[in-house]
Each structure stands twice: as structure tokens, then as C-alpha cells.
Amino acid sequence: MKQLLNVWIWPAAFVPSGLIVAWCAWRARSWLWAAAWVAGNAVELAGKLIVSRPALLHHGVHVTAFDHSLPSGHTIRSLLVAAVVAGMWRTGRLAYAWAITIPVALVVLGHHAPMDCVAGALFALALVASMVNRRSLTR
Numbered sequence: 325m326k327q328l329l330n331v332w333i334w335p336a337a338f339v340p341s342g343l344i345v346a347w348c349a350w351r352a353r354s355w356l357w358a359a360a361w362v363a364g365n366a367v368e369l370a371g372k373l374i375v376s377r378p379a380l381l382h383h384g385v386h387v388t389a390f391d392h393s394l395p396s397g398h399t400i401r402s403l404l405v406a407a408v409v410a411g412m413w414r415t416g417r418l419a420y421a422w423a424i425t426i427p428v429a430l431v432v433l434g435h436h437a438p439m440d441c442v443a444g445a446l447f448a449l450a451l452v453a454s455m456v457n458r459r460s461l462t463r
Contacts, residue, residue, distance in 0.1 A: 399444030
């Protein structure tokens with residue numbers, strides 16, 4: 325089950341998501357989405373460098389992976405990839421169904437706490453809304 329979930333979240337990893345967004349941006353001749361992807365990754369990195377949580381314990385053991393895991397980059401990238409794919413193809417809207425499962429998979433796998441995914445989703449939604457609004461203004 326864990327291997328399947330790891331495969332499921334793979335397109336939201338740094339390199340695959342970057343390739344997907346770059347390809348779609350190139351095809352659409354619009355680098356705004358690539359800029360949004362860079363901004364999303366910058367916010368993820370800044371958050372993980374700046375935000376330090378108190379120790380999270382699991383059965384009395386300090387889980388150090390959660391000390392600097394806010395926001396979830398996989399969540400940010402999954403929603404950005406879904407938005408780009410949805411903008412390219414009509415059936416691309418199905419990518420949103422995939423994207424909303426990513427935070428759940430991350431929590432189930434133990435990669436993130438729910439708040440990490442909520443923070444990532446809120447930032448990604450704000451970024452996507454900004455990009456959609458900007459795109460509608462430039463048409």
C-alpha cells in the first residue's frame with residue numbers, strides 16, 4: 325500500500341512537477357505558470373527554513389521530520405500541476421481529483437501533519453487564484 329501511495333504522490337515531487345509545468349508553459353507559450361511553480365517552491369523552502377515547531381512525539385519518540393515540514397511542498401505542487409493541466413485540456417480538470425488526494429496520502433504515509441497540508445493547500449489555492457485572475461486580465 326505504501327509503495328502505491330508513493331507512486332501516486334510522485335508527480336507532485338519537485339522534478340516531475342517542474343517538468344510537467346515547464347512543458348505545459350512551453351506549449352501554452354505562457355511562463356506565468358512556471359513563475360507560479362517557482363514561487364510555490366520558494367514559499368515552501370522559506371517556510372521550512374523559518375518555521376520551527378515544538379517537538380512532536382509519537383509514542384514518546386521525537387519525530388524530527390515534523391520540526392520543519394510546514395508547508396507541504398507536495399500539496400502546493402499538486403494543486404499547481406492540476407491547475408496547469410486543467411488549463412491545457414478540457415479533461416485536465418480530472419487532475420484536481422488527483423490533487424485533492426495528495427494531502428491525504430501524505431498524512432497517511434506519515435510525511436506530513438495535517439496542518440502542513442492545510443497550509444500548503446491554502447497557499448496553493450491563493451497562488452492559483454492569483455494566476456487565473458492574472459491570466460483573465462491578460463486575455
